Amino acid sequence: MSLPGRLSNKKEYALDRFFGYVFVVSAVLVSLVIFSIIVFVAKQGLQTFGDIGFLEFHLGTDWDPPYRFGALPFILGSLGVTFLAVVLGAPLGLAGAIFMAKIAPPRVRELMRPATDLFVGIPSVVYGWVGLTILVPFVAERTGGFGFGLLVAGVLLAVMILPTVISISEDALRAVPRRLEMASYALGATRWQTIFRVLIPAALPGLVTAVILGMARAIGETMAVAMLIGNVPQIAKSLLEPTSTLTAEIILNMGQTPFGSTWNNALFYMALTLLLVSMFLIILIRFVVQRRTYDG
Amino acid sequence: MDSRRVIDGLSTVLLWAAGFFIMGLLVFFLAYILGQGLPVLSLEFILSPSKEFEAGGGVGPQLFNTFYILFLSLLFSVPVGVGAGVYLAEYARPSRLTNLIRLSTECLATVPSIVIGLFGLIILVNIMGLGFTILGGAAALALLNLPVLVRVTEESLRAVPQTYREASLALGATRWQTVRRAVLPPALLGLVTGLTLVSGRAIGEAAVLIYTAGVSVSRHFPDLNPFVAGETLSVHLWYVRAEGLRPDADEIAAGTAALLILVVLAFNLLIGVPARIYQRRLLGKH
Amino acid sequence: MANKITVRNLNLFYGDTQALREVDLDIEQQQISALIGPSGCGKSTFLRVLNRMNDLIEGVRVDGQVLLDDEDVHGPEVDVVHLRKRVGMVFQRPNPFPMSVYDNVAYGPRIHGLKNKRRLDEIVENSLRDAALWEEVHDRLFRSALGLSGGQQQRLCIARLLAVEPEVLLMDEPSSALDPISTLKIEELLQELKKNYTIVIVTHNMQQAARVSDVTAFFLNGEIVESGKTDTLFTRPKDKRTEDYITGRFG
Numbered sequence: 151m152s153l154p155g156r157l158s159n160k161k162e163y164a165l166d167r168f169f170g171y172v173f174v175v176s177a178v179l180v181s182l183v184i185f186s187i188i189v190f191v192a193k194q195g196l197q198t199f200g201d202i203g204f205l206e207f208h209l210g211t212d213w214d215p216p217y218r219f220g221a222l223p224f225i226l227g228s229l230g231v232t233f234l235a236v237v238l239g240a241p242l243g244l245a246g247a248i249f250m251a252k253i254a255p256p257r258v259r260e261l262m263r264p265a266t267d268l269f270v271g272i273p274s275v276v277y278g279w280v281g282l283t284i285l286v287p288f289v290a291e292r293t294g295g296f297g298f299g300l301l302v303a304g305v306l307l308a309v310m311i312l313p314t315v316i317s318i319s320e321d322a323l324r325a326v327p328r329r330l331e332m333a334s335y336a337l338g339a340t341r342w343q344t345i346f347r348v349l350i351p352a353a354l355p356g357l358v359t360a361v362i363l364g365m366a367r368a369i370g371e372t373m374a375v376a377m378l379i380g381n382v383p384q385i386a387k388s389l390l391e392p393t394s395t396l397t398a399e400i401i402l403n404m405g406q407t408p409f410g411s412t413w414n415n416a417l418f419y420m421a422l423t424l425l426l427v428s429m430f431l432i433i434l435i436r437f438v439v440q441r442r443t444y445d446g
Numbered sequence: 447m448d449s450r451r452v453i454d455g456l457s458t459v460l461l462w463a464a465g466f467f468i469m470g471l472l473v474f475f476l477a478y479i480l481g482q483g484l485p486v487l488s489l490e491f492i493l494s495p496s497k498e499f500e501a502g503g504g505v506g507p508q509l510f511n512t513f514y515i516l517f518l519s520l521l522f523s524v525p526v527g528v529g530a531g532v533y534l535a536e537y538a539r540p541s542r543l544t545n546l547i548r549l550s551t552e553c554l555a556t557v558p559s560i561v562i563g564l565f566g567l568i569i570l571v572n573i574m575g576l577g578f579t580i581l582g583g584a585a586a587l588a589l590l591n592l593p594v595l596v597r598v599t600e601e602s603l604r605a606v607p608q609t610y611r612e613a614s615l616a617l618g619a620t621r622w623q624t625v626r627r628a629v630l631p632p633a634l635l636g637l638v639t640g641l642t643l644v645s646g647r648a649i650g651e652a653a654v655l656i657y658t659a660g661v662s663v664s665r666h667f668p669d670l671n672p673f674v675a676g677e678t679l680s681v682h683l684w685y686v687r688a689e690g691l692r693p694d695a696d697e698i699a700a701g702t703a704a705l706l707i708l709v710v711l712a713f714n715l716l717i718g719v720p721a722r723i724y725q726r727r728l729l730g731k732h
Numbered sequence: 733m734a735n736k737i738t739v740r741n742l743n744l745f746y747g748d749t750q751a752l753r754e755v756d757l758d759i760e761q762q763q764i765s766a767l768i769g770p771s772g773c774g775k776s777t778f779l780r781v782l783n784r785m786n787d788l789i790e791g792v793r794v795d796g797q798v799l800l801d802d803e804d805v806h807g808p809e810v811d812v813v814h815l816r817k818r819v820g821m822v823f824q825r826p827n828p829f830p831m832s833v834y835d836n837v838a839y840g841p842r843i844h845g846l847k848n849k850r851r852l853d854e855i856v857e858n859s860l861r862d863a864a865l866w867e868e869v870h871d872r873l874f875r876s877a878l879g880l881s882g883g884q885q886q887r888l889c890i891a892r893l894l895a896v897e898p899e900v901l902l903m904d905e906p907s908s909a910l911d912p913i914s915t916l917k918i919e920e921l922l923q924e925l926k927k928n929y930t931i932v933i934v935t936h937n938m939q940q941a942a943r944v945s946d947v948t949a950f951f952l953n954g955e956i957v958e959s960g961k962t963d964t965l966f967t968r969p970k971d972k973r974t975e976d977y978i979t980g981r982f983g
Contacts, residue, residue, distance in 0.1 A: 162845070163813075166620035173537055176529025180596060181550040183589055187557065187565045194568060245464035253461050262465065265472050270643070271710040272475060273650020275683045276703045280478060282687065283700075309471060316468070340454035363556070370558025372653040373684055397560050397653075404564070404657055409572050418568075421561045428556040432549070539790065609827035613889070616785060617840040617896050618817030627843065632830045728830045728876065 188425065195419035201412040207419070213383035215413040223385045224420065227300070227395040228369055230386065231379065234304025235311055235368040240361045242308070243315030247360075248345060250316070251323035269313040278377035281306040286378065293390050298380030301389040306374055311364035318363060322356020323349060359435050366431045370424055372397040396420040476707065483704020486697045492705065495667050496682070501694040505702055507663040511580065511676035512709070515659060516648050518584030518672065520641075523591040528637070530592075531599020536625055555593035559653040562589050566658040580676035583659025590654055591644045598643065602636025603629055632728060638721035645717075646710045652680040661685045679706050735799075736761045736900060736930040737782060742796035744777060744786070744954075751777050753954045755796070759900075759947075764922060764931045766941035766962065769951030770982065775934045778951065779902050781805075782932065783819035784812050800900070817844065820898035824905045826885035828877035828892070833860075833869050836877045836888055840896035855895050863891035864921050883914025887921065894925075901925065903933040907940070919944050938978055942966050950974045 198207065202219045210220020250262050281302055290297030326349055334344040350357065380392020381402060400417045407414040490504060497503030530547070538544040566586030570576050606629050614628035615621075630637075660675030661682075677685065683702040686695050737759035744752035752774050759765050767775040777786065784805060786792045798805045805815055817840075828836050837856040846852060856873070860866040865887040869880070877888055886906060893901060903922075907915040922931060922944050935941050941948050942962060949959035950971075958965060958974045969975040976982055 162620050166622040169622040173529050173533035176526045177533040177547045179526050180530045181547050184550045184554045190568050245461055246468045249461040249465035271646045273680050273706050275652045275680045276706055279699055279703050340450055342454040342457040366556045372560040400560055421564045424558050425561050429553050432552050432556055610829055613827045616816055616821040618813050619843045620813050623843045628829055
C-alpha cells in the first residue's frame with residue numbers, strides 16, 4: 151500500500167507513544183507526591199514517641215516544652231474552631247447554594263457566581279488581617295477581654311469555608327434532574343416543599359461532600375487562625391478565651407525549634423495528625439458518594 | 447391562610463436573605479480591605495524596598511518575589527498537572543492504577559497547605575540543605591497547585607464533546623494528534639480559567655512558603671537568583687504583624703492586603719478576558 | 733463487480749451480550765450499500781466494525797472475518813490509524829470541529845503530514861467542491877464552521893473526510909438530524925460520490941434506502957435477515973420479516 155503520508159506516520163506513531171508515556175508518568179508522579187508526603191512527615195513525626203508517651207501527648211493538657219508535651223489543648227482547639235466554622239458556615243453556605251441554584255433570578259445568579267470565586271481569591275492572611283483589625287477589637291470592646299479566641303477564629307473560618315460549601319453544593323443541586331422537581335410541582339407541592347422533600351434528599355451526597363470539604367478546609371487553615379486564636383496553649387473555658395490549634399502551634403514554633411528535637415518532632419507529628427484527618431475525610435466522602443450509587 | 451403557603455413564603459424570604467447576606471459580606475470585605483489599603487498604596491510603596499526598623503518602607507521586593515515564585519511554581523506544576531489531567535480524561539481505563547491516581551489527587555487536594563510546607567522543609571531545607579530559597583518555595587507551592595491543575599484539566603477535557611474525538615480518530619489521527627488538535631483547543635478556556643484559579647490561590651498562599659521560601663528578602667532588587675530567600679506579599683503581611691518591629695506596621699499591612707487583592711483581581715482580568723474572547727471566536731460568535 | 737469489503741461469520745459482544753450474530757455481507761466497489769433495520773438491530777454497531785471505531789468502547793469483543801481488499805481489518809499487522817484513513821466515517825450528527833471551515837477540511841491532510849500551503853488550499857477547495865459546498869462557503873472559509881447550518885455542517889464533514897482520500901465512506905444515518913432539503917442535497921451528493929468511492933450508509937428511513945442504494949441489507953436483532961439488490965429486496969422480499977418491516981408493520 152503506497153498511500154501518501156505513510157512515512158510521516160512513523161514519526162506520528164513515535165510521538166503518540168512518547169506522549170502516552172509522558173501522561174502516565176505525570177499521573178504516577180502525582181501519586182508519588184502524596185505518598186512521599188505521608189512517608190516523610192510520618193517518619194519525622196513518629197520520632198516524637200521515642201521521647202514522649204503516646205497517651206501523654208494526646209491526653210496531656212500541659213504543654214511546656216521541652217519538659218511537658220500535652221497536646222490536648224491544640225487538638226481541642228482545632229476541633230473547636232472547625233466545629234464552630236461548620237456550625238456557622240455550613241447552613242449559610244447551603245442556604246446560599248439553594249438560593250443560587252433555585253431561587254435567584256438569572257441575573258442575580260450571574261452576579262453571585264464570580265462573587266463566590268472572589269471569596270476564594272481573598273488570601274487567608276488577608277482574612278486573618280481583617281479579623282485582627284475589625285473582629286478582635288469589636289469583641290474585645292463588648293466583652294472586656296482580649297478578643298482573641300475560638301469565637302473570632304470560628305466566625306472568620308465560617309466565612310472562609312463559604313465558597314467551598316456554596317460551589318460544591320450548588321453543583322449538586324443543579325445536577326438533580328428537572329423532572330423530579332416537575333413531578334413534585336405537578337402534585338401541588340410548594341416551592342419550599344419541593345426543595346426540602348425532593349431537591350435536598352436527591353442532592354444529599356453532594357451536600358454532605360460540600361460540608362465535609364468545608365470541614366477539611368477549616369481544620370487545615372493556618373494563617374488566619376494563627377492570627378486570631380490567641381496562641382496560648384490552654385484549653386479554652388469559653389469561646390472568648392485565647393487558646394491555640396495544631397496549625398497555629400506548628401506555624402509559630404517550627405522556626406524556633408531545632409530540627410530533630412523532641413519539640414520539633416512533636417510539631418511534625420501534629421502535621422501528620424492533620425494529614426491523616428484530611429485523608430480520612432476524603433475516604434469518608436468516597437463512602438458517602440459510593441452509597442449513593444448503591445441506592446441507584 | 448394555608449400554613450404551607452406561609453412556610454413557603456417565609457423560606458423564600460430567608461433564602462433571599464442568605465443570598466444577600468453572603469453578597470453583603472463580600473462587598474464589606476472588599477470595601478474594607480481596599481478602603482484601608484488604597485490610601486497607603488502609592489507607586490513608591492509598591493516599588494521601593496522594605497525597611498527593617500523604620501517607617502516608610504515599601505513592598506517592591508515582596509511583590510517581585512510573589513510573581514517570581516508563582517511563575518516558577520507554575521513552570522513545575524503545569525506540565526505534570528496538565529499531563530496527569532490528560533491521562534485521566536483521555537487515556538485512563540477503569541483500573542486499580544487509575545483509581546489510585548484519582549484518590550491521590552483528591553487526597554493531595556485536601557492536604558492542609560501547612561503540611562505541604564513542612565514536607566518542603568524536610569526535603570529541601572533539611573535533607574538537601576538548600577536553606578530557604580525562592581526555588582524551594584516555588585517547588586513546595588507547585589505541590590499545592592498540582593491537584594487543582596489535574597482536576598481542572600480533567601474537567602475541561604471531559605467537557606469537550608466526544609464527537610470531536612470520534613471525528614478526529616475516524617480521519618486516521620493518532621490519539622496524541624486527537625488530543626492536541628481536536629480536544630485541547632476547545633478545552634483551552636477551561637484550562638486558562640483553572641490557571642487563574644490556581645494562580646490566585648498561589649498568590650495568596652503563605653503557610654507553604656514561610657518555611658520554604660523564608661521571611662526575608664535579598665539585599666539586591668530585583669534579584670533573579672532562585673537560591674536566595676524570597677518573602678512574598680502574603681508572607682510579608684503575616685510577618686509584619688507578627689514581629690512588629692516597624693513603627694508603621696499597620697499601614698504596611700493595610701497596603702499589602704489591598705495590593706494582594708488587586709493583584710488577584712488583575713490576574714483574573716488579564717488572563718480571563720482574552721481567553722473568553724478566544725472562546726467566542728472558536729464558537730463562531732462575533 | 734469486485735468486493736471491496738467481505739464480511740464472514742462476524743460476531744460481536746458487548747461484555748456478555750451479543751450484538752451481532754454470524755453476519756455475512758459483501759460490499760461491492762463503487763456501489764452504495766444501505767443497512768436498514770429497527771433501532772438497536774446492530775446496523776450502526778456493524779458499521780463501526782468496518783473501521784474499528786468499536787475499539788474505543790470498553791469491553792467489545794469481535795470474532796469472524798472482515799476483509800478490506802483481502803486483508804483482515806482485525807489482523808495483528810493492521811494499523812488502526814491507517815485503516816481509519818482508508819475507511820472514513822460520517823456521523824449521525826454533524827460534528828465539525830470548533831475551527832474555521834478551512835481548518836476543518838485541512839485537519840486530515842495536516843495530521844497526515846501535509847504542510848505545503850498551496851497543496852492544502854487545493855485539497856480544501858477540491859474537497860469542498862466534491863461535497864457540493866464550495867459555492868456556499870468559499871467567501872467564509874476562515875470563519876468558524878459552527879456558524880454553518882446543519883446541512884452545510886454535514887456536507888462539511890463529508891468534505892473533511894474526502895480530504896484524506898479514503899477508499900470507503902461509512903455514513904451513520906447522515907441525514908437523520910437534517911431537514912428535508914438538506915437531506916435531498918446529501919442524497920444527490922451520494923450519487924456523485926459513488927463514482928469514486930465505496931459507500932456504506934446506515935439509515936432507518938426506508939425511502940432513503942430505496943432512493944439511494946444499489947444494495948440493501950436488512951438487520952434484525954443483530955443478524956442479517958436478508959440482503960441483495962435494492963430493487964429486488966424492496967419489491968420482492970424473500971423473508972416475511974423483511975416484508976413486514978418494509979411495509980411498515982413494525983420498526
